[in-house]
Amino acid sequence: MGLFQQSLGNEKTMAYRIVGKPIPRIDSAEQVAGEARFGEDWRPEGCLVAHLLLSPYPHARIRNLDLSRARKVPGVLAVVSAGDVPGGRYGRMIRDETLFASGRVRYAGERIAAVAAKNHDAAREAISRIRVEYEPLPVLLTPEEAMAEGAVLIHEELESYPAFPGSIRYGNVAARIRVHSGDVERGFSQADHIIEDTYHTPRVHQGYLEPRAVVAEPTENGITIVRTPTQAAFVVRALTAEILKIPLNAVRVICTHVGGAFGGKSQHLIEAVAVLLSRKTGRSVRLTLTREEDTLTGNPRHAYSMHFRSGVNNDGRLIARQVRLVSNNGAYCMSGPAVLGKSSYTCTGPYRIEHTEIESFLVYTNLPPSGSYRGLGVPQVAFACERHMDQIAHKLNIDPLELRLMNAMREGDTDPAGTRIQSVSLRETLERASEAIDWQQRDKSAGEPRGPGPDIIRRGFGIACARYPTGGGASGAVVKVNEDGGIAVLAGCSDLGTGAATLIAQVAAEVLGAEINAVHVRIADTETTPFDAISAGSRTTFNMCHAVRRAAEDARDQILDQAASMLETSPEDLEITSGRIAVRGAPGRSVGLAEAANAAVWSGEGPPTGRGAYRGVNPPHDPANVEGHPEPSRPGPEFATQVAEVDVNMETGEVRVVRIVSAQDVGFAINPLSLSGQIEGGIAQGLGFALAEELPHEGGHLLNAGFENMHVPTSLDSVDVVNLIVECTDTEGPYGAKGAGEVPLIPTAPAVANAIADAIRDPGNPYLNRLPLTPESVFKAIRSSAAPARNRG
Secondary structure, three states: OEEEEOOOOHHHHOOOOOOOOOOOOOOHHHHHOOOOOEHHHOOOOOOEEEEEEEOOOOOEEEEEEEOHHHHOOOOEEEEEOHHHOOOOOEOOOEOOEOOOOOOEEOOOOOEEEEEEEOOHHHHHHHHHHOEEEEEEOOOOOOHHHHHOOOOOOOOOOHHHOOEOOOOOOEOOEEEEEEEEEOOHHHHHHHOOEEEEEEEEEOOEOOOOOOOOEEEEEEOOOOOEEEEEOOOOHHHHHHHHHHHHOOOHHHEEEEEOEOOOOOOOOOOOOHHHHHHHHHHHHOOOEEEEOOHHHHHHOOOOEOEEEEEEEEEEOOOOOEEEEEEEEEEEEEOOOOOHHHHHHHHHHHOOOOEOOOEEEEEEEEEEOOOOOOOOOOOOOHHHHHHHHHHHHHHHHHHHOOOHHHHHHHHEOOOOOEOOOOOEOOOOOHHHHHHHHHHHHOHHHHHHOOOOEEOOOOOOEEEEEEEEEEEEOOOOEEEEEEEEEOOOOOEEEEEOOOOOOOOHHHHHHHHHHHHHOOOHHHEEEEEOEOOOOOOEOOOOOOOHHHHHHHHHHHHHHHHHHHHHHHHHHHHOOOHHHEEEEOOEEEEOOEEEEEEEHHHHHHHHHHOOOOOOEEEEEEEEOOOOOOHHHEEOOOOOOOOOOEEEEEEEEEEEEOOOOOEEEEEEEEEEEOOOOOOHHHHHHHHHHHHHHHHHHHHOOOOOEEOOEEOOOOHHHOOOOOHHHOOEEEEEEEOOOOOOOHHHOOOOOOHHHOOHHHHHHHHHHHHOOOOOOHHHHEOOOOHHHHHHHHHHOOOOOOOOO
């Protein structure tokens, strides 16, 4: 349960009728009534079902693949494998993957073959009859093993794969990225203290409730309609067409309702498998993954090992920072270089450091591929950075808040890539969060015994900050005013449960002077909606709302021209309010929006139809500061601070999070109600990252592929959240808005870790440098603490 406060910037909302208001989601009635149709809900008459054969080996050669017995099973209409796919390798950043394994499997769970049958029993029987002869190969599960001299190569032809410009790869290193500024060795020589430590974060699945599902339906004109809960309909269309060597207009992708995604539904290609089977059989095909299959073939958060070394003066000023990041990529790259790239220029935190050097490695292993997860590489490095900041504060006997305020980024500062940062609001978020928690009074309760018995339960407080750039990529929209005054919006983005369609409707209604219930939004249909890059990276509000605003302004100009001719005045003298167009200062001279739209149709001009597009432009960086980086800068910087209050059981290591105070800069809250849900949901995921979630493996096989063992937080694990909205307008964002969906997750884990360290009175404890902080690891920290029962100071 959260306490929502939007006490800064409230005067901004007064300037608008619709935007800035907490309007309920426009699809809420459909959702609550159970009428929303998700991927699994689409079941055309006569639809076949598809099943996958997945590799049981983490690394092996395929000596022989025999599909003949599977094809003889009654009710089976198609069995396909690599030989049925005309395309070669594909990949967003590095073309290293095929639709089905060809000659070699590189992780347990890799696709070998697929079948389409009339029922599940026949499909399962066919899968069981496929014969594969494997020759096991050495298995590399950690980056250290994979980078060792003489290690077997997971991709022997890596250097021949097409890749992003400037990529550096060799051996089992899929990407090496270097970012630097100043002279780090000179900085260390000037520092009074050099402090260093190592931090680790695990692989974590996105934990969405709805597994990946797709229905491919053939049509009489040769087009295959694909219905799927995807984050990127246009990407699905492009990659499916590329892999199957068919034209783009032979595939129509329609996004269904999405039951959670968090990056996990942004780049999978089960859609291409379904289309291949549909085109082979001429029938509709439905492929729904089981929870175990979804986990095995998913793209969880990358596991990171991070070494931080900082030079600092006696007064707490950061002088230099050197960081080494090693990411466990898994068997294929997917979005790995982009994830590591974002980690590389944000790992020094939202702080002013003149001399920096970051060296990052994306390393192939024989684990399932990692990929995009909410925060895209920043939660891992923020955990390390913010734990490191508290350890510096402890070493120098400086208050953790004061250390952050002293070193906080300021307007116009540059980051390690040489990008000048605008709309910097870190200080505001630090001040708001610390005031709400009454930070200066925390010493009176921190570390003191609480609850039954002496010295069993200890209270602790921890603070952490985050900086996150808004995602880029092109977005397009069409806004049409119908003859009855209704407004239709076509937008290519997906609504992942975030309320994106509602924000789009608010922007259109605001521009056109209409009520929200007059707006109908159609999203993510590659045949009818304009292009959108992807719904990810906190980019939808920033980019799509811009496109919708421009399209609505175009439509408004057209309808004002029509109304001006009807009212015998100029368009500049007109205004639209509540569905009526009136002459300013003469409300009696007016015409209804519907009347003007209808007149436009019958005049032969057609309904007023506006078009708009937008692409956030990456700010310039210094090319001399980066090597091997796919995208060293992004627009719309976002800042946040969280303070965690926890109770720690000193006898068991159990942690209870009492409260999280979040102060997040969103630029402008277009819909505070949806925004509050985003922030609280992100914090819930951050708590799972902090305390419980990971994907352990043994010999390359996952040990917890089912939900029951993932330890994803539930409603019973919810905590009190004080949600403070800070609005420091971004000059580029629509109405000054920034992205907001990724940031809430990022500071939570380090804030909780720092609070645990505070409770046991040992901020430098190394056992708290590895996530998740399970009761076992916290108990080890307590046992190892030099003086767990001493008072502070």
